[in-house]
Amino acid sequence: MVTSLLKANVAMLKKLLVFTLIMFAFGYALVPFYEKFCEVTGINNLLKPDVLIKENWVDEARWITVEFDANTRGLPWQFRPLQSSARIHPGEAISVMYEITNNSDREINGQAIPSYSPRFLDKHLKKFECFCFTKQVLKPYETRQMPVQFVIEPGLPPEINTVTISYTFFELPGSGSVATK
Numbered sequence: 001m002v003t004s005l006l007k008a009n010v011a012m013l014k015k016l017l018v019f020t021l022i023m024f025a026f027g028y029a030l031v032p033f034y035e036k037f038c039e040v041t042g043i044n045n046l047l048k049p050d051v052l053i054k055e056n057w058v059d060e061a062r063w064i065t066v067e068f069d070a071n072t073r074g075l076p077w078q079f080r081p082l083q084s085s086a087r088i089h090p091g092e093a094i095s096v097m098y099e100i101t102n103n104s105d106r107e108i109n110g111q112a113i114p115s116y117s118p119r120f121l122d123k124h125l126k127k128f129e130c131f132c133f134t135k136q137v138l139k140p141y142e143t144r145q146m147p148v149q150f151v152i153e154p155g156l157p158p159e160i161n162t163v164t165i166s167y168t169f170f171e172l173p174g175s176g177s178v179a180t181k
Contacts, residue, residue, distance in 0.1 A: 057091055057154060058089050058090070058091035058092050058154070059089055059090040059091055059154040060089050062089060062090055062154075062158070063087055063088070063089060063161070064087070064088055064089070064090055064152060064156065064160070064161060064162070064163060065085055065086070065087050065161060065162045065163075066085060066086050066087075066088060066094070066152070066162075066163055066164075066165060067084065067085045067162065067163070067164040067165070068081035068083065068084060068085060068086075068096055068098075068164075068165055068166075069081070069164055069165070069166035069167070070098060070166070070167055070168075070169075071166065071167070071168040071169070072110075072168065072169045072170075073168055073169065073170050073171075074170070074171055075108065075110055075169055075170070075171050076102070076103045076104040076108075077100055077101060077102055077103060077108070077110065077138070077169060078099075078100070078101040078103060079098065079099070079100045079101075079167075079169055080098065080099055081096060081097070081098050081099075082096070082097040082098065082099055082145070083096060083097075088152065090152050090153060090154040090155075090156055091151060091152075091153060091154045092151065093128070093149065093150070093151045094149070094150060094151070095129075095147050095148070095149045096147070096148050096149075097145050097146070097147055097148075098131065098145070098146050098147075098148065098167070099143065099144070099145050099146075100136070100138065100143070100144055100146065100169070101138075101141070101142070101143040101144075102138035102139065102140060102141060102142050102143075103141070104140060104141075105140045105141070106140055107137060107138065107139050107140060108137070108138055108171060109135050109136070109137050109171065109172040109173075109174055110135065110136050110137075110138070110169045110170060110171055110172060111132075111135045111136070111169070111170055111172050112130075112131055112132040112136070112167040112168065112169050112170075113132065113167070113168050113169075113170065114130075114132050114165065114166065114167050115166045115167075115168070116163065116164065116165060116166070117163065117164040117166070118160060118163065121152075121156075121163050121165075124152055124153045124155055124156040125150055125151075125152055125153075125165070126150060126151050126152075126153065127148065127149065127150045128149040128150065128151075129147055129148065129149040130148045130149075130150070131146035131147075131148065131167075132148075132167060135172055136169075148165075150165075
């Protein structure tokens with residue numbers, strides 16, 4: 001009985017080892033498969049500025065004025081763009097810096113929510129990098145500069161010459177002590 005139990009255990013161990021090796025090989029093979037899948041579907045190129053710029057053409061015959069706005073809602077933060085506007089060609093990539101300062105004596109978590117004017121601008125605006133993608137944690141009295149990199153596609157209707165990109169920061173739950181009002 002002991003030998004049959006031992007044989008069964010050894011057989012199970014061999015099966016588990018083979019299964020483990022197969023799963024490891026499968027996981028290892030998934031990386032190139034995933035990369036190829038993303039390349040074919042275009043998913044891999046969503047946030048790569050060089051690829052996006054190559055796929056867009058720059059309409060040098062047209063100018064768009066982009067106005068930048070910054071607000072906070074219920075936060076003791078000072079938030080502003082370092083430039084109020086920019087003049088760009090559709091299809092041209094641009095980088096804009098925003099500055100934020102926590103004017104309180106506590107650490108605060110915040111999240112920026114974008115809004116656009118005209119409303120359909122989001123269909124023609126492609127961001128490569130934005131502080132609005134993640135929550136921001138500012139220590140007491142900390143000041144930080146944060147970039148936004150984007151392109152406005154040439155497909156924006158030709159009658160639109162001025163657009164506004166606005167961000168509003170809101171406090172997230174879990175920030176230090178409750179703010180005093």
